[in-house]
Amino acid sequence: MLPLATPGIVAGAMLAFTISLDDVVITSFTSGPGSTTLPLYIFGQLKFGVSPSINALSTIVLLSALTLLAIAGVFSLRASKRGVGAIDTTALG
Numbered sequence: 001m002l003p004l005a006t007p008g009i010v011a012g013a014m015l016a017f018t019i020s021l022d023d024v025v026i027t028s029f030t031s032g033p034g035s036t037t038l039p040l041y042i043f044g045q046l047k048f049g050v051s052p053s054i055n056a057l058s059t060i061v062l063l064s065a066l067t068l069l070a071i072a073g074v075f076s077l078r079a080s081k082r083g084v085g086a087i088d089t090t091a092l093g
Contacts, residue, residue, distance in 0.1 A: 014069070027040055
């Protein structure tokens with residue numbers, strides 16, 4: 001059961017990570033004093049201008065998301081070649 005649910009879990013985690021970068025306003029209201037999340041840190045640094053460290057951090061976030069997407073694509077391609085996860089059309093009637 002878990003191997004079938006793994007792509008959905010990974011996709012949900014990637015979507016949650018992507019959406020969390022957009023929730024700076026909500027995060028600023030709900031975060032406690034002294035806690036700094038990645039979106040709040042980036043937003044706070046952008047107030048002073050775009051520095052090379054923010055550019056590097058954004059590049060790392062983008063490349064890590066693209067790498068995870070490529071890995072998921074490779075696993076999906078391998079699974080489709082093996083026939084794992086294919087829909088059995090004979091059972092559909």
